[in-house]
Amino acid sequence: MTLHQLLQEGASSLARAGDTEAKLDARRLLLEAFHLDMTHFLMNRMQVLEQTRDVGAAADRYREMIRKRSRRIPLQHILGSQDFMGLTFRVNEHVLIPRQDTETLVELVLEEHKDRNKKVLDLCTGSGCIAVSLSVLGGFEDVTATDLSFEALKVAKENAERLLDQGRAIRFLQGDLFDCLETRFDIITANPPYIATGVIRNLAPEVRDHEPRMALDGDEDGLCFYRRIAAKAGEWLEPGGCIYLEIGYDQGLAVSRLLEETGFENIRIVKDTPGLDRVVYAEGGRNV
Numbered sequence: 001m002t003l004h005q006l007l008q009e010g011a012s013s014l015a016r017a018g019d020t021e022a023k024l025d026a027r028r029l030l031l032e033a034f035h036l037d038m039t040h041f042l043m044n045r046m047q048v049l050e051q052t053r054d055v056g057a058a059a060d061r062y063r064e065m066i067r068k069r070s071r072r073i074p075l076q077h078i079l080g081s082q083d084f085m086g087l088t089f090r091v092n093e094h095v096l097i098p099r100q101d102t103e104t105l106v107e108l109v110l111e112e113h114k115d116r117n118k119k120v121l122d123l124c125t126g127s128g129c130i131a132v133s134l135s136v137l138g139g140f141e142d143v144t145a146t147d148l149s150f151e152a153l154k155v156a157k158e159n160a161e162r163l164l165d166q167g168r169a170i171r172f173l174q175g176d177l178f179d180c181l182e183t184r185f186d187i188i189t190a191n192p193p194y195i196a197t198g199v200i201r202n203l204a205p206e207v208r209d210h211e212p213r214m215a216l217d218g219d220e221d222g223l224c225f226y227r228r229i230a231a232k233a234g235e236w237l238e239p240g241g242c243i244y245l246e247i248g249y250d251q252g253l254a255v256s257r258l259l260e261e262t263g264f265e266n267i268r269i270v271k272d273t274p275g276l277d278r279v280v281y282a283e284g285g286r287n288v
């Protein structure tokens, strides 16, 4: 048996299960199970493996991971992590897996705000990927992050503890959007649930069956959380404060309109790398 044969075996199981990245996923799992780096794999993949107990255990680990992935469990849940903004975040079934789309929002805030004293609030923080990236890469000293899910906050806290420098911390609060807050902020960010309920059944099984519904479901029209955020955010912003909301590619106009109706100004829609509407920016807002 060679690593190459194991790879072929795993990749064909995954392809049969409908995994569109069968070969890449199988290779990633093989490297993980055998604790190999890519160079070692490429140089040794045709060598017949010794039949030691360690090799047997690694092959068992690999086949078990292939079985899981064949059930369309996301690769990130099997590996337990996802890279985002160059940082490795722990993930599990209680948090949305950080998406590259969301890097657009983080990059925008980093580009537009160099003052580390600005107070930042991240709503629906999930894994904490936005809050932690802003703290680590932007150096923001005062970051608060909220989520309704206690289990998500556990993951976010663990990520903060692992990734923030010693002596730095993020304030994590459990609550429904602004419920648990007491002070105002200069910057509010959010990647709220924004998929319309009826669309969820058409998503890939990885997302539909394994990612938390409460992180995805934006109610009938997908806009429920934007409505609630637009109505309340003004109350929680310092004068001159601003908000950055991640949106679905077709929600730019609807979300801009919601913000306009609640007194926000200088509204901008920002595109992601593939050129789709991805973030809405706005300033001000009033309490309605």
Ligand code: GLN
Pocket: 096, 099, 101, 191, 192, 193, 194, 195, 207, 215, 216, 217
């Ligand atoms: N972008 C995510 C997806 O397409 C959805 C994220 C969200 O609802 N906030 O699965």
